[in-house]
Amino acid sequence: MIKDIATPIRTQEILQKHGFSFKKSLGQNFLIDPNTLRNIVSQATLTKKTGVIEIGPGIGALTEHIARSAGKVVAFEIDGRLLPVLEDTLSPYDNVTIIHQDILETDLLAIIEEHFADYEDVVVVANLPYYVTTPIIMKFLLGKVPITGMVIMMQKEVADRITARPGTKAYGSLSIAIQYYMDAEVAMIVPKTVFMPQPNVESAVLHLTRKEKAPAEVIDEDFLFQVSRGSFIQRRKTIFNNLQASLQDGKAQKDKIINAFESIGMDPGRRGETLSIEEFAKLSNALYADFYVKKSNINQ
Numbered sequence: 001m002i003k004d005i006a007t008p009i010r011t012q013e014i015l016q017k018h019g020f021s022f023k024k025s026l027g028q029n030f031l032i033d034p035n036t037l038r039n040i041v042s043q044a045t046l047t048k049k050t051g052v053i054e055i056g057p058g059i060g061a062l063t064e065h066i067a068r069s070a071g072k073v074v075a076f077e078i079d080g081r082l083l084p085v086l087e088d089t090l091s092p093y094d095n096v097t098i099i100h101q102d103i104l105e106t107d108l109l110a111i112i113e114e115h116f117a118d119y120e121d122v123v124v125v126a127n128l129p130y131y132v133t134t135p136i137i138m139k140f141l142l143g144k145v146p147i148t149g150m151v152i153m154m155q156k157e158v159a160d161r162i163t164a165r166p167g168t169k170a171y172g173s174l175s176i177a178i179q180y181y182m183d184a185e186v187a188m189i190v191p192k193t194v195f196m197p198q199p200n201v202e203s204a205v206l207h208l209t210r211k212e213k214a215p216a217e218v219i220d221e222d223f224l225f226q227v228s229r230g231s232f233i234q235r236r237k238t239i240f241n242n243l244q245a246s247l248q249d250g251k252a253q254k255d256k257i258i259n260a261f262e263s264i265g266m267d268p269g270r271r272g273e274t275l276s277i278e279e280f281a282k283l284s285n286a287l288y289a290d291f292y293v294k295k296s297n298i299n300q
């Protein structure tokens with residue numbers, strides 16, 4: 001029986017052996033509780049026919065649990081100091097590939113083609129670096145990367161925003177952007193004590209599952225997200241006021257905005273937080289002809 005990496009004693013031993021010191025700027029909070037790791041992996045329901053992409057293996061605590069259940073793990077680690085550590089800690093597993101690369105700079109479609117052509121499905125399992133949680137998720141979703149799901153640890157506050165329903169304080173453009181593609185639920189809340197060093201915030205594991213069908217027909221997904229982001233720039237203002245300020249030439253073209261609301265029978269005095277994704281889709285379709293401006297980068 002191989003000893004788990006993630007016990008507090010073994011983690012300390014590994015860190016000392018390699019003279020490793022944590023870099024806060026890279027979101028390095030390592031898991032030191034095998035139970036939490038088992039729970040994360042059981043959420044992902046892995047089989048030997050599943051390929052897994054992991055972001056930020058650290059010293060391999062989660063990687064080894066994934067490797068025991070999945071067919072293959074490809075893990076991206078930005079911090080070169082961790083490569084010799086991982087070579088050491090993960091030497092018992094022959095189904096792990098570590099790639100020294102920033103996940104945000106990675107061609108994910110090429111990775112899937114190269115590593116996972118023979119697997120039935122590909123999922124993401126990760127204890128994410130919290131400073132880049134949203135860009136990482138959106139890279140997979142907007143990039144149309146063919147994954148079936150994600151089981152990912154993040155700041156609880158971000159997980160709450162992602163899973164929020166209309167009419168709640170946490171509901172906003174992030175909820176819409178992610179729920180457009182995925183069913184989202186918080187699988188568990190995780191206390192600070194299972195990390196080394198402990199983060200300043202509460203954490204949660206989020207389970208995202210690909211929706212079989214988009215919740216609404218949209219002319220352009222980027223524009224849907226532009227409209228939903230623009231509708232929340234000042235939460236207490238009406239959606240009409242926010243759109244005037246956020247759409248290109250919105251102030252000069254008030255009448256066109258009003259026409260769009262009229263054409264779909266929607267009250268422009270509503271607030272963004274009351275609209276469902278389907279309603280945002282209708283609104284963005286109605287505004288599209290007059291206001292669409294191509295934007296290449298979506299920063300949530």
Ligand code: SAM
Nearest residue numbers: 029030031056057058077078079102103127129
């Ligand atoms: N998986 C390990 C665990 O659970 O103990 C470590 C998780 S730690 C929260 C996040 C890891 O992501 C760190 O190892 C960090 O170096 C790495 N990381 C940070 N930014 C990254 C990026 N842009 N691409 C790939 N890895 C990154």
